[in-house]
Amino acid sequence: DVKVTQSSRYLVKRTGEKVFLECVQDMDHENMFWYRQDPGLGLRLIYFSYDVKMKEKGDIPEGYSVSREKKERFSLILESASTNQTSMYLCASSYRVEAFFGQGTRLTVV
């Protein structure tokens, strides 16, 4: 079975902190994605990557950056966390069709 692992299930950070969310997949997938999920807004794509060191902006990239130095790992970085970035963050990977999601990180910025 494909496994997508996110480093933390719950995270509490202070406003202004730099935050790293890590995601690792074990199936050698080229494509990896970061979404955030908010009530009433669904899943919104922040950034995605289709190869090592390649990244593209999604629909809501402002305030975020990403890093993909190795194929299996895709990191989401909040340069200076703000309260409006409190959300559920979901990482996903895919090869051809379906996406496999991690369990999510519920981030609270106080």
Added chain:
Amino acid sequence: GQNIDQPTEMTATEGAIVQINCTYQTSGFNGLFWYQQHAGEAPTFLSYNVLDGLEEKGRFSSFLSRSKGYSYLLLKELQMKDSASYLCAVRDGSTNAGKSTFGDGTTLTVKP
């Protein structure tokens, strides 16, 4: 871009059939997904339609009409465990990664 609409909530009775609709307007189309997400859990893949017609997989079926920008997910013989959010997502064919845009999800409640 993509614009995807699906009902916010639906309620159905155990053992019944329910149809969840999804309409979309896209600038590029390379298939439509349905995912299931139980509360507090990750979305899991249910179906993928790229050609018009009905795809059946056990109790779940998914239909696509590309000319109408319309899809539905049909759930038969509903069980209590089917209570979940159902996400419609359209795959964009214009990028290498085949990124998908998700609708807001339909929360289905199955009652005894």
